[in-house]
Amino acid sequence: MTTFVLVSGPFTDGRVWGEVTTRLRESGAEVHPVTLTGLGDRRRPAGPDTGLETHIDDVVRLIDETDAPEVVIVGHDYGIHPVLGAADRRPERIARIVYLDAGMPQDGDVALQLVPDEEVRGRLLNPAGPDGDDGWIAPPAADGWQRWGSTAGLSEEALARLTDLASPQPSATFTQPLRLTGALAAVPTSGVFCTASGMSIAKLEGLMTLGMPQLKALADPRVGFFDLDTGHWPMLSRPDDLAELLLRAAAGGGHRLTAPPTEELPGHLRPFALDVPEQARERVGRVDLHLPSDLAEAEAGAKAGTAAEAGAPRPAVLFVHGGPVPETVRPTPRDWPTYVGHGQYAASQGVIGATLDHRLHSLADYPLAAQDIADAVELLRADPRVDGDRIALWFFSGGGPLSADWLSAPPSWLRCLAASYPILAPLPGWHAVDSRFRPATALAGAGRLPVVLTRVGLEVSEIAATVEAFVAAAAAERTDLEVIDVPHGHHGFDTLDPTDESREAIERAFRVVLGHLLP
Structure with missing residues (x-):
């Protein structure tokens, strides 16, 4: 029996996974949707020191309380930061990490780097300014979610539900750096691209021709990828399909990337089309x-x-x-x-x-x-x-x-x-611009x-x-x-x-x- 730990993106808590949780449990899986400190659970209010480390502790605590010897841990958007932090502390308990429409943060990165809303990013960068956030970032109104990710596929009812479930997010969760020791190097991973956000398997394969070291590492048999044709909140727009993909990911499925041959020049390093006389x-x-x-x-x-x-x-x-x-x-x-x-x-x-x-x-x-x-x-x-x-x-x-x-x-x-x-x-998906x-x-x-x-x-x-x-x-x-x-x-x-x-x-x-x- 597969055990899933589900960690959602900013402003949301475990309730956002409701339909996905139901589908996974119907398949026989054990599922633990996480509610992070300060997000939706009044019994665990955020304090002045609540930050990314607090949320990492939340996820570590849940892993430790779970009887399963190994868990598949899923991080959506911001949620990938506490997921990676927790998995780095308990690598022996992690069967697989699933990046759900999320970035690939490295040691020292802050979630602020991928905050797409310009106004919020400005307040986080200058908390002492006239528009400072006072330690909290308010969730968007119903018409503002598109500034945080594609809302493609969300019905009016789903968008209203997302808005109703949302809670203010402690600012330090965006500004505390993620600390990783390298313990995750051997943990299998999967990536799920919500294609309306602007990325897909095909585009990733195109980027691999640049020869970026961090992308070459993705051409590993332990790494699988999936495309899901929807926007940034698939747990609300396509819960059945997302549940199926998570089961396939847990089983080691997904598309495998192939690194370009080392002897083949990537496109950007091939010769210029014109023969030009050498100049100083x-x-x-x-x-x-x-x-x-x-x-x-x-x-x-x-x-x-x-x-x-x-x-x-x-x-x-x-x-x-x-x-x-x-x-x-x-x-x-x-x-x-x-x-x-x-x-x-x-x-x-x-x-x-x-x-x-x-x-x-x-x-x-x-x-x-x-x-x-x-x-x-x-x-x-x-x-x-x-x-x-x-x-x-x-x-x-x-x-x-x-x-x-x-x-x-x-x-x-x-x-x-x-x-x-x-x-x-x-x-599409370039919300940070x-x-x-x-x-x-x-x-x-x-x-x-x-x-x-x-x-x-x-x-x-x-x-x-x-x-x-x-x-x-x-x-x-x-x-x-x-x-x-x-x-x-x-x-x-x-x-x-x-x-x-x-x-x-x-x-x-x-x-x-x-x-x-x-x-």
């Missing part, structure tokens, strides 16, 4: 400068006293990589062939190409990345070799939302903004700024929808938009598709951008 490259902090050969030779000659000055300052193009890219990924994006290729090609055309490593490591990091871009622009414009009045910004993939700041109020020196296969609005980063909305302030969009025909449907919405908004705002189509191109076509069509698209985009920079 100079590293300054987070920024690499790709210098035209005549400028580099003149500089070298001037230093040696054998040549004249380098001449007039040059226009510059700053290339902004996509993401999120975990901080541990090596090489970093500015050394990926796509960005090296664009920087070198810009230099071969007589302008300075600039690439940078910005800090878009998670969905909550767009403000950090935006600051890195602003700093890179300032560095560029201060360089005496750069014509500070002739700059273009070029965004790629998940860097697309970062274009919003520049579209909303373009400075006079910004002569052109380009984007290649960009994501131009937060995708600040509302500031919505390029289509920002177009209202773009004025006469020229915009160059390279669009691929084989784009992921969710990304394609953001591009089409942007194009429609540009038409409504009468934006100076030029669209370059790559009908047979994939997302990342500049390395994935080394075809004449790809090369022509890259060259055409450069001609348009440089046409706005060069006299």
